[in-house]
Amino acid sequence: MIYLLIFLVTGTQDLSQEPGLHEVRNLYAKAAEQQEAGEKLLKLVKPYANQDPLFLGYEAAANMMMAKHVANPFTKMSYFKKGKKMLASAIETDPQNIELRYLRFSIQAETPGFLGYKDHLEKDKNFIRQELSKVKDKELQRTILSYLLVSKAVDERERKEIRNNHNKLWKP
Incomplete structure (x- = not known):
């Protein structure tokens, strides 16, 4: 009886706690290259996706990245369309x-052009560049900034401007 009670209490606690964003972000960063990370990310955020648009976004991103790890073209397209x-x-x-x-x-910047998923690329890039300095979460700020500085969707002029506007983020 006591074991059942302990199981129920611990099981309930685990289901009621959202996953940490640090773990979710780390898995997202790995999911493009590692199928296991994509599967783990899907499993981690799925229970919370209906309650929080951010977790829905990460579930969507994980689905789209899973398309990279399957061979069947129909399955690839299914993952991609679902995530989109x-x-x-x-x-x-x-x-x-x-x-x-x-x-x-980041997904549109990395998606092959033949999929036709580039329609928000410039709008999102401009929004991010405009709003980045307002982000209070320094880990998120650094993650986004790091990506902008290597993204092929950001030209050299924009990179220079981004570095100049956000160089304080790199100082301890």
Whole structure:
């Protein structure tokens, strides 16, 4: 009886606590190259995706990245389309969320052109550049900034401007 009670209490606590954003972000960074990270990210955020647009965005991103890890072209397209629809829904729910816009920007920047998923690239890039200095979460700020500085969707002039505007982030 006591074991059942302990199991129920611990099980309930685990389900009621959202995953930490640090872990979610780390898995996102690895998911493009590691199928296991993508699967773990999907499993981690799925229970919370209906409650929080940010977790829906990460579930969407994980689905889109899983397309990279499967061989069947129909499965690839299924993952991609599902994720695309979910991400659009998350951003529609919370359009001012810079992290969601970063997710879409980074995915569109890396997606092959033949998929035709570049329609928000410039708009998201401009939004992110404009709002980045307002982000209070320094880890998120550094993550986005690091990506902007290496993204092929950011030209050298923009990189220089970004470095000049955000150089204080790199100082201890």
